[in-house]
Amino acid sequence: MSRNKLRRIFISLGLAVVALVMVMSIATASNVRELRMEDKCDAATFPPEAGCTSNGGVTFQEFLAKLNPQDKGHRAWKFNFGREHIDLNETLRATNIGGEPHTFTKVQEFGGGCVATLNSPLGLTPVAECSEPNIFPSTLVTSKNSLEIKGVNLGIGTHNFECLIHPWMRITIEVRAD
Template sequence: MQISKFGSTALLLLSMVGVAAARETILALDDCDPRDPGWSDTGGCALEKGDVTLAEFNALLPEGHPAWRFEPTYIKIEEGDKLRVVNRGGRTHTFTKVEDFGGGFIPQLNPPGSEPAPECLRFC
């Protein structure tokens, strides 16, 4: 399986991947501005310092803001390989084990025309 950067979508879904005893580590990153009250209604921003307001973030949808990203932007893994995902951003980022890759549970963050993966709908 190959994983690559899909814009800077804050939600990335993986198929058939474990989490314990990781061989690869993926960092979930963002640069939300903790001084912006706009983030309050959507879970806030836990960073001490950040520069991206909610308005700036939304203005770049659906492609996404470049500060919202996963590092590395590309890795190659095989079925059964283990991954460790670490959130280094100020926002909550989720990974969900899914049968087939699809959109996430936040419609504005999904690529145009994509349908949410059924497993992600449990978060609605």
């Protein structure tokens, strides 16, 4: 076998390895699990401070009617995941498909949010995380936007997430070893 031919074989082998590594990294990057943050707010009837940008069909009157300790808030405001765990190498992507801003905040214990006017009719007191100064800017997700959290950054175990505006929006997600 000529030296040139051998070199060409080595080069193509090298290129094959590079291509394989690229394919593998793309496969890893697509390990995203989609979670939806939902609401059905109606921009026409919600007060401006609610920041509602859609016509979801639930009027502010209907929303308020569910804001009591028995109903625990309107059911259309929810985190929708369809599963209860992710793997350590996966990424959780929480996308706000509703019309209002929501937070996707990891909390030590579920409790009230940080908005007194929503807490009090529910009979809830704020979670400890409300006193963290950057908690809103770092976990707020406005309509049509998303927040990504890597499993490795959460660590193995169970994690509670809550909306600090609508505190009945809650989910517990387990991160499992791969």
